[in-house]
Every structure is written in C-alpha cells, then in structure tokens.
Amino acid sequence: MKQWLKLIAIALLFYVHVAGLLFDVPRLNILNETIRALYFHVPMWFGMVLLFSISVFYAVKYLRNPSSALDRKVVEYANVGLVFGMLGILTGMLWANYTWGSPWHGDPKQNGAAIALLVYLAYFVLRGSLENEEQRARLSAVYNIFAFAAMIPLIFIIPRMQSSMHPGSGGNPGFNMYDLDSSMRFIFYPAVVGWFLIGLWIVSIRIRIKTVEEKIFELEDGKNP
Amino acid sequence: MQKEFALELRRKAVISGIGLYLFSLIFICYLTFSLRKNSINEATWSALFWLAILFSVINSVAKSFIGEKKGTFIYYYSIASPQAIIISKILYNAVLCLLLSLAGYGLFSIFIDNPVQDKWLFVTTLLLTSFGFSASLSLISGIASKANNSNILMAVLSFPVILSILLMAIKITKNVLDGLDRSSSIDELLNLLAINCILTSLAYMLFPYIWRS
Numbered sequence: 001m002k003q004w005l006k007l008i009a010i011a012l013l014f015y016v017h018v019a020g021l022l023f024d025v026p027r028l029n030i031l032n033e034t035i036r037a038l039y040f041h042v043p044m045w046f047g048m049v050l051l052f053s054i055s056v057f058y059a060v061k062y063l064r065n066p067s068s069a070l071d072r073k074v075v076e077y078a079n080v081g082l083v084f085g086m087l088g089i090l091t092g093m094l095w096a097n098y099t100w101g102s103p104w105h106g107d108p109k110q111n112g113a114a115i116a117l118l119v120y121l122a123y124f125v126l127r128g129s130l131e132n133e134e135q136r137a138r139l140s141a142v143y144n145i146f147a148f149a150a151m152i153p154l155i156f157i158i159p160r161m162q163s164s165m166h167p168g169s170g171g172n173p174g175f176n177m178y179d180l181d182s183s184m185r186f187i188f189y190p191a192v193v194g195w196f197l198i199g200l201w202i203v204s205i206r207i208r209i210k211t212v213e214e215k216i217f218e219l220e221d222g223k224n225p
Numbered sequence: 226m227q228k229e230f231a232l233e234l235r236r237k238a239v240i241s242g243i244g245l246y247l248f249s250l251i252f253i254c255y256l257t258f259s260l261r262k263n264s265i266n267e268a269t270w271s272a273l274f275w276l277a278i279l280f281s282v283i284n285s286v287a288k289s290f291i292g293e294k295k296g297t298f299i300y301y302y303s304i305a306s307p308q309a310i311i312i313s314k315i316l317y318n319a320v321l322c323l324l325l326s327l328a329g330y331g332l333f334s335i336f337i338d339n340p341v342q343d344k345w346l347f348v349t350t351l352l353l354t355s356f357g358f359s360a361s362l363s364l365i366s367g368i369a370s371k372a373n374n375s376n377i378l379m380a381v382l383s384f385p386v387i388l389s390i391l392l393m394a395i396k397i398t399k400n401v402l403d404g405l406d407r408s409s410s411i412d413e414l415l416n417l418l419a420i421n422c423i424l425t426s427l428a429y430m431l432f433p434y435i436w437r438s
Contacts, residue, residue, distance in 0.1 A: 063431075063434050115385050115388055116385075118384070118385040119385040119386070122381045122382050122384075122385055125378065125381050125382075126368070126372070126378065126381075126382060129372045129373065129378055130371065130372050131373070135371060138434055138435075138437075139368050139371055139372075139435060141434075142364075142368060142431045142434050142435055143365075143368055143382065145427065145431060146361075146364060146365075146386065146424075146427055146428070146431060147385065147386055149423055149424070149427050150361065150385070150386040150387075150389060150420075150424065151385075151389075153389045153416070153419075153420055154388065154389045154392075
C-alpha cells in the first residue's frame with residue numbers, strides 16, 4: 001500500500017474521531033446523541049461489504065488462474081471483513097442498548113447481519129477441515145462465491161421487506177436524503193473512506209506476514225529435509 | 226441424464242430410509258404436542274413443518290455426493306461432463322425434495338392439522354423451495370464430500386446459505402395460514418424464484434471446479 005494512502009487514512013480517522021465526538025449534531029427524535037454512532041457503526045458495514053466483495057473478486061480470479069498468492073488474498077480479505085462485521089455488530093449492539101433498551105432485539109437487520117457472519121465463519125471451518133492445500137484453496141473459493149451470492153438477498157433485500165426498527169426504515173429517522181443533515185455528510189463520508197483504507201492497510205500487512213511466513217517454512221524445509 | 230435417474234433410483238434403501246425418517250420425525254412432533262386436535266396454533270404449525278422438511282431434506286440431499294464410493298466418481302467422470310452431472314443431480318434432488326415435502330404435508334394434515342387455506346399457492350411454494358434447496362445443497366454436498374468430517378460440515382455450510390430461501394418460504398406460509406389474498410404473496414414468490422435462478426446458475430458455473438479433483 002502506498003505511503004500517502006496510509007497518511008490519508010490516519011488523517012481522516014483523526015478528523016472523524018475529533019469531529020464525530022465533538023461537533024454539533026442535529027437533534028432527532030429517539031436518536032438524540034446516539035446519532036454519532038453513524039460515524040462508527042455504519043462505516044463498519046460499508047467496509048465489511050466492500051472487503052467481502054474484493055475477496056469474492058479474488059476468488060473468481062483464483063478459479064480462473066490458481067496461484068497461492070491469490071489464495072492468500074482471498075483469505076485475508078475475508079478475514080478482515082469478518083473483523084469489520086463483528087465490530088459492526090458490537091457497535092450496533094452497544095447503540096441498541098441505549099435506544100432500544102436491550103442489545104439484541106431480534107430485529108430483521110440484526111438477524112441478517114448475524115447470519116452473514118455465520119456464512120464467513122462456516123467458510124473458515126471449511127478451510128480448517130481440508131488438508132490438501134490446493135484443494136482447500138479451490139473448494140473454499142467456490143464456497144466463498146456461492147455464499148456471497150446467497151448472502152446478498154439476506155442483508156439487502158429481506159430486511160427491507162419486513163418492518164424494522166432500524167433507523168432509515170419504518171418511519172424512523174435515519175440515513176436518507178432528507179434527514180441526514182448536510183453537516184453530518186462532511187464527517188460521514190470521510191469516516192467511510194477512512195475506515196475502508198484502514199481495512200485495506202491491515203489486509204496488506206497480513207498478506208505480507210503470511211508471505212514471509214511461507215518463505216520461512218520453505219527455507220527451513222530446504223535446510224533439513 | 227436419464228441414466229443418472231436410473232442410477233439414483235436403484236438405491237431404494239436410501240429413499241425408503243428417508244421416508245421413514247420423515248415419518249418418525251412428524252410422529253414425534255405429533256406425540257410431543259399431546260394429541261389433542263387444534264392444540265397448536267398456526268405459528269407453531271409452520272415452524273414444525275419447516276423444521277421437519279429442512280432436516281429431512283438436508284439429510285437426503287447430503288447423500289447425493291457424500292454417500293458414494295470412490296469408484297462411482299471415476300465412473301461418472303468418464304461418462305459425462307460436469308455440467309450434465311450437476312444439472313441431473315439438481316433435477317433429481319428437486320424431485321426428491323418435492324416428494325418429501327408433499328409427503329410431509331400429507332402426513333402433517335393427517336396427524337396434526339391442516340390449517341392451510343390456499344392449497345395451490347402453498348404447493349407452488351413447496352415446489353420453488355424444493356428447487357432452491359436442491360440447487361444449493363447439491364453444490365454444498367459436492368464441497369463437503371471432499372473433506373474428512375463431511376457430515377458435520379454439510380450442516381454448517383448449508384444452513385446460512387439456505388436460510389434466505391427458508392425465510393421467504395416461512396413468510397409465504399404465514400400469509401397462507403392467515404388466509405391473506407394471493408396478491409400479497411406475489412412479491413415473496415418472485416423473490417424466491419430470483420434466488421433460485423441465482424443459486425442454480427452459480428451451481429452450474431462453479432461445479433466444474435469442484436469436480437476436477
């Protein structure tokens with residue numbers, strides 16, 4: 001990853017933390033101060049979906065042209081995406097504790113998100129139970145693509161068909177053209193970009209670690225066969 | 226493809242085993258819910274029904290790749306292309322799932338109750354869900370058969386994938402049980418159809434990669 005992208009990520013997140021916690025926010029019914037969760041909770045889901053999409057992109061690429069470098073990318077993007085999803089669910093639960101009264105409310109959006117995480121946990125279980133390295137990479141790439149396609153209706157379509165208490169649906173104030181105050185946009189969009197860049201940064205570091213580890217294994221194998 | 230059907234139908238023991246499994250599952254539901262007529266409400270009925278269908282379907286479709294011997298795979302590999310195999314597997318499993326769910330519906334109405342008001346809509350739902358189940362489970366069974374603890378893996382991998390189908394089906398069931406008009410379920414039916422198309426085409430495209438090993 002380029003040096004200037006890292007600097008941008010740090011600067012953006014610094015700005016987001018300061019501005020998101022201190023600046024004025026519009027007073028909305030029910031939400032009040034908790035609207036600040038928009039800067040931290042929502043970018044997590046954006047980041048998760050983007051990272052999973054990149055993971056699927058590399059999975060397709062892997063199936064067309066297998067190489068262990070591509071497999072490493074698929075895994076690490078899915079890995080960091082999973083972390084983002086977990087953080088998203090945790091921040092969401094924290095928020096729900098204050099606005100809905102309990103961390104888990106059985107809201108369609110919460111259930112969908114939990115199932116989406118289950119998909120990727122199953123993905124890692126699958127990887128763990130296959131021994132042959134090449135087979136593991138291929139089968140898990142197939143499952144990655146398939147599960148992603150099955151996940152899309154789960155988190156994008158079904159919650160929109162049912163009534164939900166989540167902001168932005170069912171008459172609750174939330175993220176849409178009319179009530180997202182334009183001052184909040186100035187913090188929200190940088191937050192999305194900033195968190196996403198941090199995600200990419202973590203991925204690039206993890207890929208490098210894995211590559212180095214593999215090289216070390218190879219060298220040791222060469223030394224004492 | 227017809228050969229595939231013939232081959233599968235030869236394993237009569239498996240089919241009768243699954244039929245008996247479904248029967249005992251429903252009979253247990255009947256016994257545990259203490260026999261009185263109309264003692265369970267509609268929500269419980271739909272939950273029980275879909276649970277019974279889900280478990281018997283997963284168990285039966287899992288057999289499609291996991292139960293087979295190594296020699297059979299090599300034989301298939303030599304006579305047919307992977308696309309032909311997955312299509313025939315999906316069709317065969319869809320028919321199997323449909324039979325299972327119709328049988329389950331029949332048994333439910335004999336033993337427990339039959340609160341369904343619009344029968345044709347319900348049967349259409351069963352048809353669509355069986356197809357979706359068979360498309361996704363056939364592929365996943367192919368993946369799971371390659372691993373060593375395949376039976377557990379099958380359940381773990383398939384649940385999140387088929388949940389979206391199941392949620393749609395439960396929604397329609399609820400509409401049907403409440404006696405709502407057909408037009409209120411059109412959206413869900415179309416959605417189910419769309420999910421089926423996506424899953425089937427993906428299974429068709431991805432299966433050759435599993436098959437090669």
